[in-house]
Amino acid sequence: MTKFVACLAMIMCGLSCCSAQNDSLVIGPADQISIQVLEAPELTQLVRVMDNGYVPLIVGGEVKVAGLTPAQAAVAVEHALIRGHYLLNPHVSVTVNQYATENVTVIGQVRLPGSYPIGTSRSVLEVLALAGGTTELASRQITIEHRATGKKINYFLSNKSSTALDTSVRVFPGDIVVVPKIDVVYVLGDVPRAGGYPIATNNGKLTLLEAVALAGSPLPSSVPNHTRLIRRMPDGTYVEMQLPLGRIEKGKRQDVTLQADDIVYIPFSYLRNMATNLTALLAAASTAAIYHY
Secondary structure, eight states: HHHHHHHHHHHHHHHHHHTTTTTTTTTOOEEEEEEEETTTTGOEEEOOOOOOOOEEEEOOOOOOOSOOOHHHHHHHHHHHHHTTTTTTTTTEEEEEEOOOOEEEEEEBBSSOOOOEESSOOOOOOHHHHHHTTTTTTBOEEEEEEOOOTTTTTEEEOSSSHHHHTTTTOOTTOOOOOEEBBBBEEEEEEEEEEEEEEEEOTTOOOOBOOOOOHHHTTTTTOGGGGEEEEEEEEEOEEEEEEEEOOHHTTTSOOOOBBBBOOEEEESSSSSEEEHHHHHHHHHHHHHTTOBBOO
């Protein structure tokens, strides 16, 4: 008897796990579902949900499952079996074998934005592949909105392939995947590669020294200790800060973490630095080339 109880518990645990796999998406018309009754294997059936949202049971009549999660649908089937006096205490498992073909919409910084038909849940990496992959200006912070719940899920697309695969999330039919443009900082002035640099690091941060290194480091004719940082504030105004880049490079001052749209200007000479006003720097940043690394 003890062995039977233990075996029953293990089976029920397995059924619960199967049901939980798809509990994040509700069942809809034309979805194909599997219904299993632990106490009566002969009642197991693979059935497609009708347009009215009901499924016909082998016994117990029709049960409405559209709009329910698999776990909720299992309870509805249990109640139908009890009402019909077929079983006193049934244990039912419902799983979705195939969702009705619906489009998943991928927008933003992907090579082929649009809607793509999927018949079942797919990993976010598979969905991005359907859209041709991300562009070089794609942010690693991707947002997925689930159709069924309206809940928004954030996914960080890591540079490390193993991390990207291990943390991948599921995308369901009807969901929307948004890939925003990545944040960029600008390094201008007396550097080999003046331009914009995406904040594409795995920790989502870019420091002054990292950005300057990407731009090729200051040239010998520059005046690093008169470096200027122009930062846009939330109210739309700009503030300017002097940064002693030379001292930071020597470890005498702490490095600075940059923010999106920061402009770092390394002057050619002190006099030219004084002559370069805010308007000129903003104009230069707006037309600067964006480099990728």
